[in-house]
Amino acid sequence: MKFAVVVNEGPYTHQASDTAYQFTKAALEKGHEIYRVFFYHDGVNNATRLTVPPQDERNVQKNWSELAEKNALDMVVCIAAAQRRGILDEGEAKRHGKGEGSANIAPGFRISGLGQLIEAGIQADRLVVFGD
Amino acid sequence: MSTLHTVNKSPYERGSLDSCLAHALPGDAVLLIEDAVVGARAGSTRVAEALKAAMPGCTIHVLGPDLAARGIPADAVVEGVSVVDYGGFVDLAATHDKSQAWL
Amino acid sequence: MSDTKRFLYVNRKAPHGTVYALESLEVVLIGAAFEQDVSLAFLDDGVFQLVKKQVTTGIGVKNFAPTYRALGDYDVKKLYVERESLAERGLTEDDLMEVTHENDDEEDVSSIEIVDRARMAQIMAAQDVVLSF
Numbered sequence: 001m002k003f004a005v006v007v008n009e010g011p012y013t014h015q016a017s018d019t020a021y022q023f024t025k026a027a028l029e030k031g032h033e034i035y036r037v038f039f040y041h042d043g044v045n046n047a048t049r050l051t052v053p054p055q056d057e058r059n060v061q062k063n064w065s066e067l068a069e070k071n072a073l074d075m076v077v078c079i080a081a082a083q084r085r086g087i088l089d090e091g092e093a094k095r096h097g098k099g100e101g102s103a104n105i106a107p108g109f110r111i112s113g114l115g116q117l118i119e120a121g122i123q124a125d126r127l128v129v130f131g132d
Numbered sequence: 133m134s135t136l137h138t139v140n141k142s143p144y145e146r147g148s149l150d151s152c153l154a155h156a157l158p159g160d161a162v163l164l165i166e167d168a169v170v171g172a173r174a175g176s177t178r179v180a181e182a183l184k185a186a187m188p189g190c191t192i193h194v195l196g197p198d199l200a201a202r203g204i205p206a207d208a209v210v211e212g213v214s215v216v217d218y219g220g221f222v223d224l225a226a227t228h229d230k231s232q233a234w235l
Numbered sequence: 236m237s238d239t240k241r242f243l244y245v246n247r248k249a250p251h252g253t254v255y256a257l258e259s260l261e262v263v264l265i266g267a268a269f270e271q272d273v274s275l276a277f278l279d280d281g282v283f284q285l286v287k288k289q290v291t292t293g294i295g296v297k298n299f300a301p302t303y304r305a306l307g308d309y310d311v312k313k314l315y316v317e318r319e320s321l322a323e324r325g326l327t328e329d330d331l332m333e334v335t336h337e338n339d340d341e342e343d344v345s346s347i348e349i350v351d352r353a354r355m356a357q358i359m360a361a362q363d364v365v366l367s368f
Contacts, residue, residue, distance in 0.1 A: 001226050008235070008255075008368055015166045016140070022197070023225075026218035032226070041258055041368065080261060114265040121364040122240055122269065126225050128138075129233040129367055132253075133360050151247065151279055155356040232245070232365040235255075 004124035008131030010045030011060035020130035036120040044082040049106035068108030136228040140166040148234040158189035240363040246281035255368040267309035278317035287332035307336030
């Protein structure tokens with residue numbers, strides 16, 4: 001079965017991203033397909049490569065990036081929400097004159113439009129939302 | 133068209149479980165996750181009654197890892213509530229036509 | 236399965252205290268281009284999103300409430316508001332802003348339908364995809 005997962009909250013303050021991660025991992029282990037993971041609202045903050053959590057804690061961003069790499073996940077960060085919150089890829093950083101090296105999107109994530117959320121809802125058999 | 137309803141906030145803090153139970157229909161499933169699992173502990177009065185009242189029509193589930201994280205033993209949940217792991221969560225999402233998060 | 240799915244946007248939070256109402260509305264506007272069967276549900280504190288005369292100058296944030304009135308232009312025509320949620324909060328239909336769309340006879344008709352809780356449950360049950368924020 002094809003699942004789409006929506007993450008509405010950032011890392012650490014809310015459990016939403018952790019629960020979504022565990023759900024996604026369990027779905028993959030059961031042989032389901034993850035059509036897309038979409039990050040919206042503060043959920044875009046899961047995609048910054050600049051977090052440096054203590055070494056004995058989970059690294060939420062890294063967990064997602066590694067899961068994406070291992071399973072070729074499509075992890076999409078909403079562009080409008082990302083711009084409000086300072087999550088930039090190379091193209092966006094350049095376009096908004098934020099200076100070289102200011103792109104902070106982590107591996108495995110890509111920035112795209114809200115249409116990707118609707119499309120995931122259309123294409124997936126099930127859409128599961130995690131938030132506050 | 134059956135629905136898996138997920139509730140993630142404590143019923144002692146917010147109205148999302150009440151609202152969910154007021155809209156869930158026979159054949160639906162309700163899954164308590166994150167802080168909502170505190171509502172599944174047996175011995176509570178109001179919340180346990182609300183869950184029991186919903187159970188003839190709906191199945192009620194609670195996420196085991198979230199129970200454990202909050203120090204609630206799996207055998208201390210309201211009678212009739214089933215404890216599932218993340219794989220069980222996936223199964224519930226797959227076996228119902230859609231899911232609705234009561235955020 | 237047909238290409239059209241029934242999408243329901245569930246709004247249960249008051250506006251302005253959090254960004255959910257605004258960013259939910261942004262999804263609705265973008266989603267309109269996909270020509271799906273779209274409905275919006277307003278229940279619990281979400282009914283406050285449609286209250287008229289919202290004045291946000293005092294809190295220093297943009298008032299996005301007028302955008303709801305443009306939904307008809309995006310072919311979003313079904314806004315369901317729960318009667319019990321209104322009543323519990325001391326509100327009536329008269330407290331809500333006017334949201335209209337043009338019907339087939341080119342007349343402006345209300346997009347807002349007040350429904351009771353049982354009907355709201357049926358509306359939710361009839362959807363393919365439920366988005367809540």
